[in-house]
Amino acid sequence: MLPLPPIDLKDVQQKLATHFRPWQRSFQFWARAVDIYTGYKVFQLRVILVKDVKKQEEMWEMQHEVAAEKIYAMCSDLGGFFLKVAQIIGKPDLAPAAWVKRLVTLCDHAPATPFDAVQLMLETELGRNVGEVFERFDVDPLGSASIAQVHRARLRGDKTDVVVKVQHPGVQDLMMTDIRNMQAFALCIQKTDIKFDLYSVTKEMEKQIGYEFDFMREANAMEKIRHFLYENNKKSPVLVPRLMRDIVTRRVLVMEYIDGVPILNLGAEIAKRGINPGGKIAEAAKQKILQSLTLAYGQMILKSGFFHADPHPGNILICKGSEVALLDYGQVKDLPDELRLGYANLVLAIADGDPIKASESYRELGIGTLSKCENEQLELFKLAETMFDTKLPPGVTMLQPFSEESSIKKVAVETFPEELFSVLRTVHLLRGLSVGLGINYSCAEQWRPIAEEALFRAGRLKGGLFKLLSY
Secondary structure (H helix, E strand, O other): OOOOOOOOHHHHHHHHHHHHHHHHHHHHHHHHHHHHHHHHHHHHHHHOOOOOHHHHHHHHHHHHHHHHHHHHHHHHHHOOHHHHHHHHHOOOOOOOHHHHHHHHHHOOEOOOOOHHHHHHHHHHHHOOOHHHHEEEEOOOOOEEOOOEEEEEEEEOOOOOEEEEEEEOOOHHHHHHHHHHHHHHHHHHHHHHOOOEOHHHHHHHHHHHHHHOOOHHHHHHHHHHHHHHHHHOOOOOOOEOOOEEEEEEOOOEEEEEOOOOEEHHHHHHHHHHOOOOOOOHHHHHHHHHHHHHHHHHHHHHHHHHOEEEOOOOHHHEEEOHHHOEEEOOOOOEEEOOHHHHHHHHHHHHHHHHOOHHHHHHHHHHHOOEEEEOOOOHHHHHHHHHHHHHOOOOOOOOOOOOOOOOOOHHHHEEEEEOOHHHHHHHHHHHHHHHHHHHHOOOOOHHHHHHHHHHHHHHHOOOOOOOOOOOOOO
């Protein structure tokens, strides 16, 4: 009888850990998500017994602080997809201040992959030793996000620095598990608290995030958007990194290094230079930053239909002269012409303050709503402004989608085209940036001439409303 081969206990443990890891993550997510959700539901029952409004506000602040710590812990501990969730919900126009203060620190602060694993990934993907390709390679990353981390380096025989984006090993399967858990949670929430088709939103997120694991696709998207913005403007409203086409694989991407300050650090940079944060110089710089981003996104969404769909603060650098650099093209969207032009009609309806035209645009876009409230058309228009414009109503600093007075509570969104989610998310991220900069403005009003041009070129705008503009 032949002797049995020796058993490698470490290998067995590793295989078992890999097999059960998705189940373990699912358990951790549901335990924490249910804890946060039930915490709010129990609190709602308690707070209605308190008659003093000031006391109610104090109680809400304390509840938000408790929840913020739990949400932060969940997103930080689990990482992956939940870092993206933190980016979406941690916006000053949408989430409570306690959430924003806690979650904003998660941008580009995902756990870094150890350098030996980074080196192995690089050498596997490039087929060469790191020293053969790079003259210098910084061991410590510039930043680490949910899917990849970036390192500063210099290519051999070159005098300028580059950024090397390297995918975290084994992250794709875990993120797909996380997304499916979130889809199940979305189905529960939309049946109880939020009358909005959240499931379709999470399905679009699943599709978009799936694309992010292919850096070849990202490289093509970066080049396409760079070419569009540089060709359609005397000067591009935003800087787009130049690609090193010869050093791109599915899991490694090399591009030019752009020197700048992350937009989250803009306030500290202004103070460091001795500039009054509330003065005219700082105000002019903020206005220019927001104007540049708004113009770039208006052109991409309405003129091209192919756009960068992830303008969260971690992807925006402020460069010399208040120029804006837009980074990370893993999430892009190519809107069909029918949706692009339908959205152009909605932009004009919002800019014109036209509830009838907004209702028609909703139907054209395939957004199905149900309402039994009085003045349904006005509430639907308020919902359109909430969903697709950056401007906040007078005196409002934070939207409250869970309040009984919210349009989302009064008008149920039963069907929402998955492909529109990227537009919705982009507008909401722009709103978050504008609130963070202390500027309340309407992207619909800024985009009006671009929307008119798009409709005019498609033969859908008649009369003398449209004037051809050179940006």
